[in-house]
Amino acid sequence: MRFSAMVICFCWLLSAPVVTAADGEGVALTETQKKLIDIGMGDNRVVSVLDQLVNGIGPRLTGSHQDHLACEWARDLFIEFGLENVVMEEAGEFPVAFQRGSWRGHMVTPERVDLEFGTPAWSAGTKGVQEGPAMMLPDNIENLDMDAMKGVWVMMPAQRGRRNREARQAQRAVTEKLETAGINGWIYPTRGEAITTYGNYRISWDELPTIPRIHLRKDQYDMIVEKLGADEEVTLRIDVRNHFQPGPAKYYNVIGDIVGTEFPDEYVIIGGHIDSWDGATGTTDNGTGTATTIEAARMLMASGAKPRRTIRFMLWSGEEQGLLGSKAWVSANPDVLDKISAVFVYDGGPNAIAGLPATKAMKADFEKVFEPVMNLNPDLPFTLKDVDGIPRGIGSDHESFLAKGVPGFFWTQDGRADWRRGIHTQFDTFDLVIPEYLEHSTTVIALTALGVGNLDGLLSREGMVEPGGGRRRGGGGRRLGVMLDENTISEVMADSAAEKAGMKAGDKIVKVGDQEVSDRQSLIRAIMGGDPKKKVVFEREGKRMEAIIDWPQPNRRPQNRPAPEEPKEEKKEEKKRGDVR
Ligand SMILES: [Zn+2]
Structure with missing residues (x-):
């Protein structure tokens, strides 16, 4: 070439x-x-x-x-x-193979604005150019007029901070219902000006994703929400060429x-x-x-x-x-x-x-x-x-x-x-x-x-394994000490926090603290955020287990770290959220 x-x-x-x-x-x-x-x-x-x-x-x-x-x-x-x-x-x-084509979008009313957004890898594109009104996600299923939702761009609320269980369940009920209403797609706000790409390759050809997930730059998302709040009619025209090919x-x-x-x-x-x-x-x-x-x-x-x-x-x-x-x-x-x-x-x-x-x-x-x-x-x-x-x-x-x-x-x-x-x-x-x-x-x-x-011998391996593993860059020293395949542990390092907590290869981590996790990125984010002492919930052979891990404060020496509590089966069954990002 x-x-x-x-x-x-x-x-x-x-x-x-x-x-x-x-x-x-x-x-x-x-x-x-x-x-x-x-x-x-x-x-x-x-x-x-x-x-x-x-x-x-x-x-x-x-x-x-x-x-x-x-x-x-x-x-x-x-x-x-x-x-x-x-x-x-x-x-x-x-x-499945994923080929990202071009993506463009505008707000067309009340005035024209070019939108900056992304979509995850292995996620759905639009069906050609799709134009429709923007609407906030309805609060609960009772207020849902399914006919009115056809062709709508649904503005998803920012999923930051703690939300109570009822609010989460109510939202899940609405989103599940809306998936069958013929909406144009979901619109999520980014955290700031950066639009981060990620994605989960575990999709199947027989059940390909169908509803586009638009991650719109936060300031533009906020602008639209503000207009909707002022009862202005907002129309969006979006064209995303995401292609799947059979694997x-x-x-x-x-x-x-x-x-x-x-x-x-x-x-x-x-x-x-x-x-x-x-x-x-x-x-x-x-x-x-x-x-x-x-x-x-x-x-x-x-x-x-x-x-x-x-x-x-x-x-x-x-x-x-x-x-x-x-x-x-x-x-x-x-x-x-x-x-x-x-x-x-x-x-x-x-x-x-x-x-x-x-x-x-x-x-x-x-x-x-x-x-x-x-x-x-x-x-x-x-x-x-x-x-x-x-x-x-x-x-x-x-x-x-x-x-x-x-x-x-x-x-x-x-x-x-x-x-x-x-x-x-x-x-x-x-x-x-x-x-x-x-x-x-x-x-x-x-x-x-x-x-x-050109050295005379191989590099010495003596003392190369740091007790307890090293520290994650910029993470305040919070490490599980595992190799991950998305949110499933593929390997547990010797003397690591995960090993001490009784975790094993094959364990699938589903929740850290109060945050449910569904992939590598959400897992790391959950570990890094908030309090250093966290309950980690994981699935092993269909059973839910949990462990408490207390990461040392960055200025504390590792040997002062209290031993993690033994894992025990979680008492309450909790259904995994379907709409985790
Ligand atoms: Zn890299």
């Missing part, structure tokens, strides 16, 4: 001066390291690679056409660079090697997830991690690197649905895990790589590996942080390896960008890219791969 950006890039290269890195400041660089740094500073193509991926191919929802296309494109690049053992390997499948919708991991000269069956793994949510172009989550992996591979090949052990480049799909690609790979390759020195995952967005955690046992090796990185750019320092175990709970593909005892690292990143802005929102587009950060990070990754590949 040809992209005009590629042509622009080559023209730029012809006129660009080749910068030669100084090997001063006491660091003796090998010829290959010098070449890598020269390429990294003078012929770094990571921005162009990213452009091809996120603007040329677009967003990459797992199992979608673009996800497949991106994997083929990455595989072909790996082959073009001369990597060995290149495969695009099936990692799993979804029952199986397969997803893949793309893998390629620079085979080691001395220890070909030992590995250092460089990677990131290639899939993304599809509300924007998936530029910083995780086009950046994909592009840095691909460009690091090209740079290493161009430098003529001959590492002692194999450098393996991996791009995983299905990350956003629960690390599916990387989990599938570690499960399918148990014999290789002992031979993996370390895994370095880039999934932190637009800022520059700025460091890594290092345990005591791996510190000396890391100091050697990162020596050439320390002086790369004085404006972008690199720091090794002493830790009593590799941090857990950041929620990217390195966790799949950590769960199997393989040193898995998530790069520490720093810089001027607000790294949260793009995550799963409509803002995750190319304008968030900071080229000098991305180029620097790629050079760091390539030097790291080479350095770990």
Whole structure:
């Protein structure tokens, strides 16, 4: 595939001066390291690679056409660079494929306003252009005039804060009834200006979603509610092209090697997830991690690197649905895990790589590996942080390896960008890219791969598991210590809060505190919010169980944490809400 950006890039290269890195400041660089740094500073193509991926191919929802296309494109690049053992390997499948087309909407009366909104992945689009009045959700079923609701856009109340059980049940009765009334769709407010995309792939071809769920930017939602409150007639015209295709919708991991000269069956793994949510172009989550992996591979090949052990480049799909690609790979390759020195995952967005955690046992090796990185750019320092175990709970593909005892690292990143802005929102587009950060990070990754590949031995695993697991970034230290498949536990970490609470793999968490949860996102949100002491309700073999987990306050030491109470069967049966978002 040809992209005009590629042509622009080559023209730029012809006129660009080749910068030669100084090997001063006491660091003796090998010829290959010098070449890598020269390429990294003078012929770094990571921005162009990213452009091809996120603007040329677009967003990459797992199992979608673009996800497949991106994997083929990455595989072909790996082959073009001369990597060995290149495969695009099936990692799993979804029952239905989802293709997001265009979406547009306006308020047409009382005045015209373009609407900014999103819809979840694997949710219904409109049946062509659908125009109809906006109406607040009726309070109760008695006030419901079914005929009057036909063709209506129903404004759902914001589901924030506590609501009593009766109010919830009354609302559920109304929404269930309305599903058969021929409404145009539901309109929900977002929390703020960000429109977050998520979605549940567990749908079936025989029972596809039929009613659109519009997530309208909060200020526009509020404007409509205000007009309705003033008895103005509001008409909305919305056109959402969401398409389903019968599955199986397969997803893949793309893998390629620079085979080691001395220890070909030992590995250092460089990677990131290639899939993304599809509300924007998936530029910083995780086009950046994909592009840095691909460009690091090209740079290493161009430098003529001959590492002692194999450098393996991996791009995983299905990350956003629960690390599916990387989990599938570690499960399918148990014999290789002992031979993996370390895994370095880039999934932190637009800022520059700025460091890594290092345990005591791996510190000396890391100091050697990162020596050439320390002086790369004085404006972008690199720091090794002493830790009593590799941090857990950041929620990217390195966790799949950590769960199997393989040193898995998530790069520490720093810089001027607000790294949260793009995550799963409509803002995750190319304008968030900071080229000098991305180029620097790629050079760091390539030097790291080479350095770990050339160490005398595998990185030490001694003391890599922190007692009780690490801390979730920004979460005030609240961790369950589990691997999740949506809201079902697929694995419980040793010595974790979940293990102490008696939870097991297969348990499906349905409620945390007073919040019912139905997927990974709602579960994490429920854990992070409110009081640190929470009742967790879960289903095991059809029975409802509960446990109390009391997360430590961020400033309290973990050993002061009281032991969680034993799980017991919940006395009251409580029906799971059907309309959980
Ligand atoms: Zn990500």
